[in-house]
Amino acid sequence: xxxxxxxxxxxxxxxxxxxxxxxxxxxxxxxxxxxxxxxxxxxxxxxxxxxxxxxxxxxxxxxxxxxxxxxxxxxxxxxxxxxxxxxxxxxxxxxxxxxxxxxxxxxxxxxxxxxxxxxxxxxxxxxxxxxxxxxxxxxxxxxxxxxxxxxxxxxxxxxxxxxxxxxxxxxxxxxxxxxxxxxxxxxxxxxxxxxxxxxxxxxxxxxxxxxxxxxxxxxxxxxxxxxxxxxxxxxxxxxxxxxxxxxxxxxxxxxxxxxxxxxxxxxxxxxxxxxxxxxxxxxxxxxxxxxxxxxxxxxxxxxxxxxxxxxxxxxxxxxxxxxxxxxxxxxxxxxxxxxxxxxxxxxxxxxxxxxxxxxxxxxxxxxxxxxxxxxxxxxxxxxxxxxxxxxxxxxxxxxxxxxxxxxxxxxxxxxxxxxxxxxxxxxxxxxxxxxxxxxxxxxxxxxxxxxxxxxxxxxxxxxxxxxxxxxxxxxxxxxxxxxxxxxxxxxxxxxxxxxxxxxxxxxxxxxxxxxxxxxxxxxxxxxxxxxxxxxxxxxxxxxxxxxxxxxxxxxxxxxxxxxxxxxxxxxxxxxxxxxxxxxxxxxxxxxxxxxxxxxxxxxxxxxxxxxxxxxxxxxxxxxxxxxxxxxxxxxxxxxxxxxx
Numbered sequence: 283x284x285x286x287x288x289x290x291x292x293x294x295x296x297x298x299x300x301x302x303x304x305x306x307x308x309x310x311x312x313x314x315x316x317x318x319x320x321x322x323x324x325x326x327x328x329x330x331x332x333x334x335x336x337x338x339x340x341x342x343x344x345x346x347x348x349x350x351x352x353x354x355x356x357x358x359x360x361x362x363x364x365x366x367x368x369x370x371x372x373x374x375x376x377x378x379x380x381x382x383x384x385x386x387x388x389x390x391x392x393x394x395x396x397x398x399x400x401x402x403x404x405x406x407x408x409x410x411x412x413x414x415x416x417x418x419x420x421x422x423x424x425x426x427x428x429x430x431x432x433x434x435x436x437x438x439x440x441x442x443x444x445x446x447x448x449x450x451x452x453x454x455x456x457x458x459x460x461x462x463x464x465x466x467x468x469x470x471x472x473x474x475x476x477x478x479x480x481x482x483x484x485x486x487x488x489x490x491x492x493x494x495x496x497x498x499x500x501x502x503x504x505x506x507x508x509x510x511x512x513x514x515x516x517x518x519x520x521x522x523x524x525x526x527x528x529x530x531x532x533x534x535x536x537x538x539x540x541x542x543x544x545x546x547x548x549x550x551x552x553x554x555x556x557x558x559x560x561x562x563x564x565x566x567x568x569x570x571x572x573x574x575x576x577x578x579x580x581x582x583x584x585x586x587x588x589x590x591x592x593x594x595x596x597x598x599x600x601x602x603x604x605x606x607x608x609x610x611x612x613x614x615x616x617x618x619x620x621x622x623x624x625x626x627x628x629x630x631x632x633x634x635x636x637x638x639x640x641x642x643x644x645x646x647x648x649x650x651x652x653x654x655x656x657x658x659x660x661x662x663x664x665x666x667x668x669x670x671x672x673x674x675x676x677x678x679x680x681x682x683x684x685x686x687x688x689x690x691x692x693x694x695x696x697x698x699x700x701x702x703x704x705x706x707x708x709x710x711x712x713x714x715x716x717x718x719x720x721x722x723x724x725x726x727x728x729x730x731x732x733x734x735x736x737x738x739x740x741x742x743x744x745x746x747x748x749x750x751x752x753x754x755x756x757x758x759x760x761x762x763x764x765x766x767x768x769x770x771x772x773x774x775x776x777x778x779x780x781x782x783x784x785x786x787x788x789x790x791x792x793x794x795x796x797x798x799x800x801x802x803x804x805x806x807x808x809x810x811x812x813x814x815x816x817x818x819x820x821x822x823x824x825x826x827x828x829x830x831x832x833x834x835x836x837x838x839x840x841x842x843x844x845x846x847x848x849x850x851x852x853x854x855x856x857x858x859x860x861x862x863x864x865x866x867x868x869x870x871x872x873x874x875x876x877x878x879x880x881x882x883x884x885x886x887x888x889x890x891x892x893x894x895x896x897x898x899x900x901x902x903x904x905x906x907x908x909x910x911x912x913x914x915x916x917x918x919x920x921x922x923x924x925x926x
Contacts, residue, residue, distance in 0.1 A: 299357035305418075306351045309410045310343050310379065317403035321396065339387055343403075346382040350375050372411050380404030433457045436494045436521075438512065440464040440472075440479045444500035447526060448475040460492050483621065489519055496522045515618065517775045518589050564783050565593035567650060567692055574599035574648040576633050576681060577655030579607025581739065582696060585778040586652055587611060591618050593782075597625045599646045601639075602655070603632045633677035640684045651685050652781070653678060654696040656712065663708035667893050672884045674711035679718045679877070682731065689728050694785045695719050697735040710896050714876065716793065720867035723791030732788035734781045736796040738769045746804065750811050758820075758829035760808045763836050768801035780860060787855045787862070795852075797859040805831065872899065 351357060354375050359368045384400040433456060437444045440462040448459045462479040464470070469479045480488050488494065497516050499509050513523040573590055577583040578600035587598060598615060602608040612628040619626050627646055631638030633655045642648070656674050657663050663670030678695060685693045697716055700709035716733050723731035738746070746769075753760045772780075777796070784794040812819050812829050820827030836842065853862040867873070876895060883892035 302357040303348065303351055305414060306356060306375075306411060307344055307347055309407060309414065310347050311340060313403055313407040313410055314340060314343065316406045317399050320402050320406075321399045339383060342386045343379055343383045347375075347379045350378045350382075368415070369412055372415070373408050376404055376408035376411060379407060433496055434460050434492060434494045436461055436463060436485070436489065436492070436497045437477070437500050438463045438482075438485075438497055438516075439500035440466070440469050440474050441500065441503075443502055443526060445475045447498060447500050448477060457496075460494060461488055463488065485516070486519055489521060494521065496524065499523065499525045502526070515588065517773075518592060518779070564779065564786065566786050568593040568595050568782070571595050571649040571691075572597040572599065572647050573650045573652065574601055574642065574646070575652045575654060576601045577653075578602050578628075579604050579611045580654060581774060582778060582781075583652075583654040584611045584614070585774045586654060586781065587615050588618065589775075589778050589782060591615065591622050591624055594622045595624055597627060597646055599642060599648060600626065600628045601631065601633070601642055602628075603630070605630055632673075633681050634672060636680050636684065639681050640687070643684055643688045643690065648685075648688070648690055650692045650694075650785070651681065651690055652694050652696065652785075653681050655681075656696070656715075658698065658708060660700070660706050660708045663711065664706060667707045667896075668880075668883050668889050670707055671711045671714070671880045671892060671896070674708075675714045675718065675877070675880055676884070678715040682718055682722050686722055686725070686727050686729050691728065691730065692785055692788065693719070693729055693731045694781065694788070695731075695733045696781060697733050699735060699737040701735060704900060707893070707896065710900055714873075717867050717873055720791055720793075721870070721873060730788050730790050732785060732790075732792040732794060734784045734794045734796065736772065736777055736780070738771050739774050739777050746807065747811070750808060751815075754812060754815050754817070754829060758812075759832040760812065760829060761832050761834050762805055762808060763834060764842060765805055765833055767804045767836070767842055769804060771802050772796070780857070783857055784855075784860050787857075787860065793863050793865055794855070795861045795863055797861060868899070 354371045356368075356371060356375055359371070380400055380403055383403065384397065387400060435451065435457055437447055437459055441464075444462060444464075451457050451459045459477060462469075462474060462477050463482050463485050464479050465482050467481070470481045472479050489497075499512060501509065509525055513525070516523045568590055573595045575583050575586050575590070575598070578587055579602040583602070587600065590598060598619065600608060600611055600615065602611070608628050608630055612626065615626045629638070629642045631642065633639060633653075643651070655677060657666075657670045663674075682693055682695075695715060698709070698712050700706070701712040701716055702709075704710040704713050716735075719731045719733050722729075750760055780796050784792075784796075787794070808831055809819050812831075817828035818824060820830040853864075855862055876899060879892055879895045882888070
């Protein structure tokens with residue numbers, strides 16, 4: 283098959299056209315024979331094919347057939363493009379051959395053929411030419427696709443855009459559409475464009491049964507928010523999700539690059555997605571439990587909520603201090619929970635309020651807490667150190683102690699790589715939050731405490747991607763703190779799934795670190811995003827480029843490279859991407875002193891005292907390496923930190 287495909291591809295264009303023309307001509311006498319036998323004019327058949335050569339009628343049909351085939355350019359139509367317009371031309375070709383043959387036959391009078399035979403000949407010629415072309419097309423496609431692995435695609439939306447998408451993919455050597463999914467119940471069970479249409483409630487089983495790896499959302503008429511919600515659900519199933527605009531929109535106003543985009547930012551990772559484990563092991567501690575997520579309105583918190591719903595907890599308690607963020611995540615979760623039967627409860631309050639936190643845990647009988655609430659923007663926390671320390675440290679202490687008092691079964695602190703050898707107030711606050719959990723985990727209780735630490739999350743509110751996209755949309759420049767700055771990255775979906783999985787391995791006081799692969803140079807990421815948007819980078823090698831990358835310098839307290847581990851022992855877990863590390867907590871006396879200092883500073887907003895105390899601790903916690911400075915509180919923010 284492969285050799286045959288190679289031989290066909292080696293043919294010159296004129297050779298392929300000659301073959302198609304000969305096929306058309308060969309079908310003319312065949313159609314004549316079929317028409318004569320069909321109309322029982324056996325004597326006519328003998329007359330036409332008798333003698334030394336072809337009869338005048340058949341010769342007329344062949345000559346006119348060759349002329350009309352060339353005139354209508356039938357041999358020039360590629361087989362894989364033989365669709366509606368080509369079929370119409372074929373009908374015209376057969377009709378013209380039939381009319382010409384009939385006209386010549388009428389001139390012969392009694393020696394000619396009857397009108398019934400001419401009509402039958404025209405119909406048979408039409409059917410045979412169209413059928414032969416379609417058959418040749420399918421055979422050629424089978425030969426060309428022999429031995430190739432094709433990506434199986436599910437089309438979400440069986441409307442006009444979805445049907446056009448299927449037709450566009452029919453002859454793609456790398457992709458094959460296997461089914462439709464649609465929310466319209468009148469379409470369920472139907473066959474459209476040769477594909478079955480399934481209800482959306484069956485999408486998970488269809489993906490598993492058919493081995494689908496990509497889903498295309500072909501629903502340009504619905505809102506972007508709903509498309510995004512659907513995309514996030516599908517991403518949690520391990521599928522690559524793409525959004526397709528209407529084909530009419532592709533020729534409308536505005537650049538096409540603004541209308542075609544990947545919903546998943548994992549394209550910037552330059553690596554395969556992580557294997558995040560099976561649903562059964564992931565959901566073991568969440569199924570049929572009451573689960574509370576603090577910071578539920580944030581990027582990580584909201585993604586934890588989405589993936590938790592797949593575990594079908596009895597109740598999902600959304601806790602957040604931002605009314606706007608809580609309102610948005612509440613609306614989305616209620617829509618998604620309608621399919622799982624989970625009760626969604628929203629609690630508006632601060633993690634630093636012991637009464638609000640304790641009441642939420644007791645009233646809703648919380649069994650698992652995922653503590654994702656934190657101030658995480660480095661420049662903002664540097665400018666507001668007291669607020670950052672109080673929220674991240676005291677807030678963690680309040681929630682963890684409330685969980686301990688209420689006998690919550692599992693408590694998970696979502697931490698960051700900036701807590702390792704911290705160089706800024708935000709990193710210090712997260713390391714102190716980890717110390718809070720380590721301190722409480724040493725006490726006798728029924729609560730299993732654990733910490734999950736990972737790096738930057740693509741697409742989150744603190745990610746560099748939204749900032750770069752905004753700067754690119756303005757025409758640049760794209761600001762970079764240093765040419766060699768690197769960061770660890772993973773997608774929101776990967777991070778949330780591994781956080782949930784980590785908690786199932788917790789034994790008490792664990793610090794889990796997620797293996798995020800190799801760090802990525804932010805400069806490479808900036809270039810990739812500029813080029814993905816259809817622009818070129820303006821630099822010394824390309825002075826006529828579109829967008830410039832401007833290096834603005836590292837901010838005080840910002841690292842050139844982040845660490846995920848200190849020099850400690852590392853143990854494996856059942857999941858290859860989740861590591862368990864053993865890091866000693868700070869001394870109880872020093873820890874208690876720092877907590878008192880932060881608490882007193884919050885009462886009098888005494889930034890200087892608390893910052894000096896944290897600096898002293900940082901000096902002991904992380905000896906300054908060559909070229910590193912102990913962090914200082916910076917002045918007014920005039921640069922962007924890309925480690926957020």
